[in-house]
Amino acid sequence: MELVVIRHGETQANAEGRYQGALDIGLNESGQRHIARLADEVVATQAPFDRLLASPLLRTRESAAILSRQLGLPVELVPAFRERDVGLFEGLTQVEARTRYPELWARNITRRWAESPPGGETIDEVIARVSQGLTELVSIMQEERILLVAHGVVAKVIRAVTMAGFDDFFEWQLPNGGMLSVRLSLADGGPLRFSRPLDGCD
Numbered sequence: 001m002e003l004v005v006i007r008h009g010e011t012q013a014n015a016e017g018r019y020q021g022a023l024d025i026g027l028n029e030s031g032q033r034h035i036a037r038l039a040d041e042v043v044a045t046q047a048p049f050d051r052l053l054a055s056p057l058l059r060t061r062e063s064a065a066i067l068s069r070q071l072g073l074p075v076e077l078v079p080a081f082r083e084r085d086v087g088l089f090e091g092l093t094q095v096e097a098r099t100r101y102p103e104l105w106a107r108n109i110t111r112r113w114a115e116s117p118p119g120g121e122t123i124d125e126v127i128a129r130v131s132q133g134l135t136e137l138v139s140i141m142q143e144e145r146i147l148l149v150a151h152g153v154v155a156k157v158i159r160a161v162t163m164a165g166f167d168d169f170f171e172w173q174l175p176n177g178g179m180l181s182v183r184l185s186l187a188d189g190g191p192l193r194f195s196r197p198l199d200g201c202d
Helices: 029-045 056-069 092-099 102-106 123-140 152-164
Strands: 004-008 052-056 075-077 146-149 179-183
Touching: 004 152, 029 056, 052 056, 056 075, 056 146, 092 102, 123 152, 146 152, 152 179
Parallel strands: 004 146, 052 075, 052 146
Antiparallel strands: 004 179
């Protein structure tokens, strides 16, 4: 199975450098225009897709709807690929998070594998959720070509567990409207090749 991941278009929170997480924010005008141009590019340069999947959050649904019109495919929502919830950091810039929660910030809380800001998800939980979603996809869509509209952290996890490992997990970033392509198969027991480091933090 070939999986092409597109990160949703820009939102105002992206433009302002805010943590979004589980906040249900739509695209801004720039994000809408970018995804419309990307949809034209995908039709012109990519081989046909069999399915169009998306995270259930608004920014991915809006991005997928634009792609859907160009590709002629219905959008299927997959909760496993929603963005990481970062709890009480959501909606804040890094400066605001550091000012309001200095102890959490000093512990680099968003970059710890097994911890998270209060009310949020750990990276380990996101890895488990996304990995399970990938395993389910490849088990039922083995020979298909899939386009998935998802999020920044989801793209990090997909890249890490299928092709790149975790050495640059915190440095690598898929930009808004960026594309990542991976191949998945059931060979050797499943599609996932890498496990995250065991030392508990970056």
